[in-house]
Amino acid sequence: MSLLLPKWSAPKNINVVSTTRLNGVSKAPFSSLNLGDHVGDNHNDVVLNREKLITLAQLPTAPTWLNQIHSTKVITLPNSDSVSPPSVDAAYTNTANQVCCVMTADCLPVVICNKEGTEVAAAHAGWRGLLDGILENTVNHFSSTELVAWCGPAIGPTAFEVGDEVKQQFCDKDPQAINAFTPSHNHNKWLANLELLATQRLQSVGVQEVYYSNLCTYSNTEQFFSYRKEGKTGRQATLIWFE
Numbered sequence: 001m002s003l004l005l006p007k008w009s010a011p012k013n014i015n016v017v018s019t020t021r022l023n024g025v026s027k028a029p030f031s032s033l034n035l036g037d038h039v040g041d042n043h044n045d046v047v048l049n050r051e052k053l054i055t056l057a058q059l060p061t062a063p064t065w066l067n068q069i070h071s072t073k074v075i076t077l078p079n080s081d082s083v084s085p086p087s088v089d090a091a092y093t094n095t096a097n098q099v100c101c102v103m104t105a106d107c108l109p110v111v112i113c114n115k116e117g118t119e120v121a122a123a124h125a126g127w128r129g130l131l132d133g134i135l136e137n138t139v140n141h142f143s144s145t146e147l148v149a150w151c152g153p154a155i156g157p158t159a160f161e162v163g164d165e166v167k168q169q170f171c172d173k174d175p176q177a178i179n180a181f182t183p184s185h186n187h188n189k190w191l192a193n194l195e196l197l198a199t200q201r202l203q204s205v206g207v208q209e210v211y212y213s214n215l216c217t218y219s220n221t222e223q224f225f226s227y228r229k230e231g232k233t234g235r236q237a238t239l240i241w242f243e
Contacts, residue, residue, distance in 0.1 A: 002223070003057055006150040008211035011117030011242075017057045018109065018152045018213065018238040020223045024049040026234060034225070034234025036103050038067070041234060053237070063101035063239055064091060070128040072137045074121070089134050090123035092141040099241045105225040106217050108154035108194045109238035110135060112207065114144035120240045127162065130197050131169055139205045148209045149202050152238040153224055156216030157182075157193035160228075164188050176200055 004018040024033025025048050030041040035053065037046045054062055064077050065085045073088040077098045091100040100122040102109050107126035113119065123129075123138045139147065162181075167190045170177035180196040183189075199210045217224040217236075225233045 004153070004213065004215075006111075006152070006211060006213065008148060008150045009209060010113050010148055010150075011115065013117045013243040014113045014120065014240065015243065016111050016150065016238070016240045019053065019057075019236045021225050021234060021236060022223065024052065029230060029232045030234040033236070035237045036105075036235030037065070039234060040232065057239065059099055059239070060097035060241060060243070061099055063099040063237070065101060066091060066103070066124070068103065068124045070124075070126055072129060072132045072134045074123075074134075074137050074141055076141065089125075089129050090121060090138040092119070092121040092138060093241075094119045094143075096242055099239055101237055101239045103235035103237050104152070104154065104217075105227040105233055105235050106155040106160075106229075108198055109152040110138075110149055110198055110202075111152070111238060111240040112138060112142070112147055112149045113240065113242070114142060115146040115148065116144060117242050119144055120242050122238060122240050125194070125198055127166060127192065127194065127197075130194065130201060131173065133201070135198060135201045136205050139202070139207060145206060147207045148211070149207050150211045150213070151195050151198055152213050153215040153217050153236070154194050155218045155226065155228060157191060157195070159216055159218035160192045160194060161186065161189050162192045164190070166190070166192065170197065174200060174204070
């Protein structure tokens with residue numbers, strides 16, 4: 001299995017892995033390392049893929065999988081609530097070896113840590129969550145103010161076409177968002193830069209160090225799942241924890 005490791009200025013005890021779609025057991029159209037149990041894949045195959053991830057990524061514990069709903073809800077782990085999986089779009093922890101995890105297939109996965117290496121979070125940031133404030137809500141869970149973020153593989157700025165209404169909603173919230181949209185060749189359509197939109201939101205709440213994978217899921221479906229390109233497809237995951 002190919003695992004991606006970010007290049008960023010996190011403390012040495014911070015661990016992050018981002019998966020690809022390679023070397024799992026799921027069959028087409030979920031081939032092959034699908035980690036999403038909500039997309040119509042064979043349940044047993046997903047279980048095997050998740051077990052394989054624990055081993056190959058040397059996770060200290062099994063991740064807490066989320067039921068992502070494009071909300072601004074953040075859960076603190078470990079979670080004593082009996083609802084599983086929790087319906088939230090970000091996970092935060094200040095407990096060592098607690099794995100925070102989000103799944104994506106074009107949306108932007110964002111991991112955040114503090115400079116002391118004692119707090120981490122993972123957020124699922126599609127355009128709706130970005131607009132409504134999922135990243136701001138995630139940052140607000142940190143007690144530290146010196147934070148670093150990394151944006152994982154997502155649909156890139158040359159592929160993510162949106163309508164006027166999406167651009168307008170972002171610009172109504174923050175006028176500088178206009179810089180994240182360029183005209184598409186299609187009439188009244190725009191190409192949106194999720195990484196730039198995320199950076200603007202993170203910087204607005206004091207996160208000045210933001211790093212990127214610069215990998216586009218839409219243009220590289222040999223390596224990544226892309227919901228917008230493929231429709232029925234799997235999910236990759238981005239995970240963070242500290243030792």
